[in-house]
Amino acid sequence: MTILRKHLFDIPEGMIYLDGNSLGPLPKSVPARLARAVTEEWGAHLIKGWNLDGWMAQPARVGDAVGRLIGAPEGSVVMGDTLSIKVYQALSAALQISPKRKQILSDLGNFPTDLYIAKGLLTHLDQGHELRLVEPEDVADAITEEVAVVMLTQVDYRTGRMHDMAAITARAHAVGAVVIWDLAHSAGAVPVDLAGCGAEFAVGCSYKYLNGGPGAPAFIYVRPDLADRVRPALAGWLGHEAPFAFDLDYRPGPGVARMRVGTPPVLQMTALEAALEVWEGVEMAALRAASVALCETFIAEVEARCPELVLASPRDAAMRGSQVSFRFEQGYAAMQALIARDVIGDFRAPDIMRFGFTPLYVSEDEVIRAASILEEVIRDRLWDRPEYRARQAVT
Amino acid sequence: MTILRKHLFDIPEGMIYLDGNSLGPLPKSVPARLARAVTEEWGAHLIKGWNLDGWMAQPARVGDAVGRLIGAPEGSVVMGDTLSIKVYQALSAALQISPKRKQILSDLGNFPTDLYIAKGLLTHLDQGHELRLVEPEDVADAITEEVAVVMLTQVDYRTGRMHDMAAITARAHAVGAVVIWDLAHSAGAVPVDLAGCGAEFAVGCSYKYLNGGPGAPAFIYVRPDLADRVRPALAGWLGHEAPFAFDLDYRPGPGVARMRVGTPPVLQMTALEAALEVWEGVEMAALRAASVALCETFIAEVEARCPELVLASPRDAAMRGSQVSFRFEQGYAAMQALIARDVIGDFRAPDIMRFGFTPLYVSEDEVIRAASILEEVIRDRLWDRPEYRARQAVT
Structure with missing residues (x-):
């Protein structure tokens, strides 16, 4: 077959x-669906589209659809922003888990933006963290008790070399380190079992193997037992417990919803939502x-x-x-x-x-x-x- | 007339x-233009769209179109992300200008996400900054030499009360403070003269008076003389001097381009670009x-x-x-x-x-x-x- x-x-x-x-x-499912969102939702419903057409719930709904392709349970993935932003959110959350450890381990095959974002964040924090980069094949051995966070792109964007997600995650957990997986070249490309491997965080984009279109939104996964514990670095109103209460104080929303930041790109996300239909039964x-x-x-x-x-x-x-x-x-x-x-x-x-x-x-x-x-x-x-x-x- | x-x-x-x-x-210009971007650009050109269809230059090109409505010179505005993210970028850049001053001044009429983002950033930085909130009518008097950054939304989202941008900016500059204007309810609504008032930073969204559609991207303005001096907090690859060199080290791009972060939402931005045509001759x-x-x-x-x-x-x-x-x-x-x-x-x-x-x-x-x-x-x-x-x- x-x-x-x-x-x-x-x-x-x-x-x-x-x-x-x-x-x-x-x-092929995209053009008509997107045209409908433009004329029948935005055009005809205007502001009412946020409720009538489910725009507000879309980042969670599409997150669940992506989650099914990467072994993530319902409610553990949310869409939004770009992969770079999601790396920033994941890393700043991950650093909160073992604040005394100062080493972030990555490899020289990581996609540059992950490294730029990490270095930018560490410079910004100015708390003595160090980003250590090793050759991809040396990662497992470099995971020591000094490591706070192992941050890797599973599949190398140049060579296609793939890390063993389960083995590296297990190795990290054995020494008390937290893991962030960048699934940019994994989601929709190879089987991923986030729940099975127990990784704390994962991020990825949806315009590659998920066919969401140019600039389709990114996703972030937070392991459910951690999602209520991490404080979002980017404390935007749509990650608030009650965005429309317009409180002066920020109270993070429940679970991965706190990783939402600002108003989601409804049209762009609708294209992605329609695109994900091709995965039915795969x-x-x-x-x-x-x-x-x-x-x-x-x-x-x-x-x-x-x-x-x-x-x-x-x-x-x-x-x-x-x-x-x-x-x-x-x-x-x-x-x-x-x-x-x-x-x-x-x-x-x-x-x-x-x-x-x-x-x-x-x-x-x-x-x-x-x-x-x-x-x-x-x-x-x-x-x-x-x-x-x-x-x-x-x- | x-x-x-x-x-x-x-x-x-x-x-x-x-x-x-x-x-x-x-x-009315949006549906056909967006449909063309979907089928003739993404559908027919696929990856070649980044060059053939000008996707890569779009955030700057649309930024210029928005810039013309807010008194910003060519090349000083770039589109991307959400307003919350742009507030984060603007504030972390603004804090670099007078690092010894620790007070950020805003008002109780500011849109909550601006305050959430600011508090989140200050908590994150942990460098002794304080966010001081006063009543809108007390802002001018509260601008003292302790203030590092005055961060205000010009038009109050609830009441429509409008700050005098020129007067407050002048007052801030008189005591050596930096100003960030959130133009969410100003762009396309009231005349704004960023170049004339000399404000350092401005941010805004494009789905309100600019009619860009639900979730249309945000914009950021950086005063040209500062744009090469500020270090981006969110050091994404598309803000890099040479994104496709895939260097391991981040070197910020020239001017406001460094405020780009990740892959821009091409479809969403195309809707906005078409929507901006209604401003022709206004x-x-x-x-x-x-x-x-x-x-x-x-x-x-x-x-x-x-x-x-x-x-x-x-x-x-x-x-x-x-x-x-x-x-x-x-x-x-x-x-x-x-x-x-x-x-x-x-x-x-x-x-x-x-x-x-x-x-x-x-x-x-x-x-x-x-x-x-x-x-x-x-x-x-x-x-x-x-x-x-x-x-x-x-x-």
């Missing part, structure tokens, strides 16, 4: 889209099996066809997310030429050609075709041809 | 909408004159017709924004009955009936009609009738 449901997506004819790890394609284990098969096929095909390319992702599927990356010195130009041939991947400096595999809308057939077009691009050095050069200017 | 351009808005037939100070109505002085005329008419009509209602807004138009509020003990029930009669205002505890006046789509005629319907509601105590009670449950 295939997990492919390409008919639910609106992907341009002839395009092989291997960049769903950056921005997922448009689910088993994450089956999705994972299909994703591994696509990745294995692509690796085998590319290695057979393009010896110039060097696999940058782990060869062991168990250590890899749902993407495959290759190093190639002329990777930037080659990727532009590939894109001009309607095979869409992307490039990350200095030399990484990156391909995301999303079994909901990418078939085995397309993967083989993509490898064959890549072979032509490399073999014929298409990027040297003037017609491809011209294309580079606009893409 | 009238400033009325109701034909540019999609307002339900027969509705008199006096709640544009809470959520502006749908400009003179803020003419808008203000029309707004004052509408407010004066409403006050006169209501006072003549409904002696039970007590004006809660300043009687002097110069001290009032673009809204009028009345106190009435049964204000909640009366407002629900009024809404059932298709005159949309709103209620703020404990007893305030609030009406926003927006000359782009509200006519003198409608204002008189609204007062006359209000008279019927009050005279006949419509809220006691069962058919109006039933309506209350859903609105």
Whole structure:
């Protein structure tokens, strides 16, 4: 039984889209649903939409829909803001748990914004915290009793290298450290079991494998037993126990609701809510099996066809997310030429050609075709041809 | 010459909408533009939309469009996040300017989220700062040399009472204090001259008088001479000098761009960008004159017709924004009955009936009609009738 449901997506004819790890394609359910939110909700109900159309409850409702894909219980995930903001909230909450410990451990493969936000927060707090960065493979050994918080992105955005969430979380808990998982490249890509692994916090975005559209809101998970204990750093009115009481004093709302900050982006979140319908009936284990098969096929095909390319992702599927990356010195130009041939991947400096595999809308057939077009691009050095050069200017 | 351009808005037939100070109505330019962004940009261009469709530059481009309505020079305003987040950014930046001063001055009429965010930030920083709250009319006298930052919402969300931005800013500067203006109820409502008054920071939202739609993004202004000096508290990757270099170290971008944080909400911001087209050719002085005329008419009509209602807004138009509020003990029930009669205002505890006046789509005629319907509601105590009670449950 295939997990492919390409008919639910609106992907341009002839395009092989291997960049769903950056921005997922448009689910067909979105345009009409969003148009309805614009004209029938905002247009016709105006201010009444907050109650009539469930706008106020949307961040929790959509949070639950995302939660089902990452093993989070009902009521433990809420949507809003951007991933950077959610990292800030999670880290400042996590630091409250063992205030005497001063080390935050992360790795050099983390997405830069997580590190920027962490350093910014620590500078801001000025309480003697230190951000320690190690190589991804050294993380487990670096988790000592000095560590307050282990803050990691599960799947490396460049290479697809994947941390063992259960093992690292267990290791952290064994020494009394708290864990924050950034699931940007995990949610909708690989099975995640937040409740099972017992991690304290998780954050992620919804415009990659969740297909929520450009700038779709982020999510945050707080382990239910902690959610009433942490004090939000960003104490916005919609995280208040009673926002419409307009009290002068802030009293945080119950559970993860306190991680709400300001007025939620209703239109943007409606697009996401409609987009999440494609997950109806999808088993994450089956999705994972299909994703591994696509990745294995692509690796085998590319290695057979393009010896110039060097696999940058782990060869062991168990250590890899749902993407495959290759190093190639002329990777930037080659990727532009590939894109001009309607095979869409992307490039990350200095030399990484990156391909995301999303079994909901990418078939085995397309993967083989993509490898064959890549072979032509490399073999014929298409990027040297003037017609491809011209294309580079606009893409 | 009238400033009325109701034909540019999609307002339900027969509705008199006096709640544009809470959520502006749908400009007719929005649905088609947003549908295009969904299908032709996201749908057809996918990841290429970031360049092809100008998504990456949108927060600055829309910021400039908002800037033109608040007297801010090109390149000094950027869109993103929510107003609560922007308050956090502005205050943490403002505190860097005179680090030895420990008092933040605000007033009891400020919107609660501004105060929550401020207290949250100060608790978080734990550097001995104090948030001092005084009555709005005592603000000027309270600006002493102890004050680091004066943080005010120009127009009171309940009463419409308006601070004199130029005078208070001048007073603050005379004693070396920094000023943050929250323009939530000012932008698109009253003339604002940020460059002229020399305020250091301003923030605001775009879903009220700017008609950007539910959850439209916020804006932040940083005075150009300061923009390169302040260190962002929320050091997100899109505020980085070179986001796509993916450096491990954060280097803030030039000017107000450093106040960008994460991936911008492209769809939501596209709705706003289209909505801003209604401002083409609008003179803020003419808008203000029309707004004052509408407010004066409403006050006169209501006072003549409904002696039970007590004006809660300043009687002097110069001290009032673009809204009028009345106190009435049964204000909640009366407002629900009024809404059932298709005159949309709103209620703020404990007893305030609030009406926003927006000359782009509200006519003198409608204002008189609204007062006359209000008279019927009050005279006949419509809220006691069962058919109006039933309506209350859903609105």
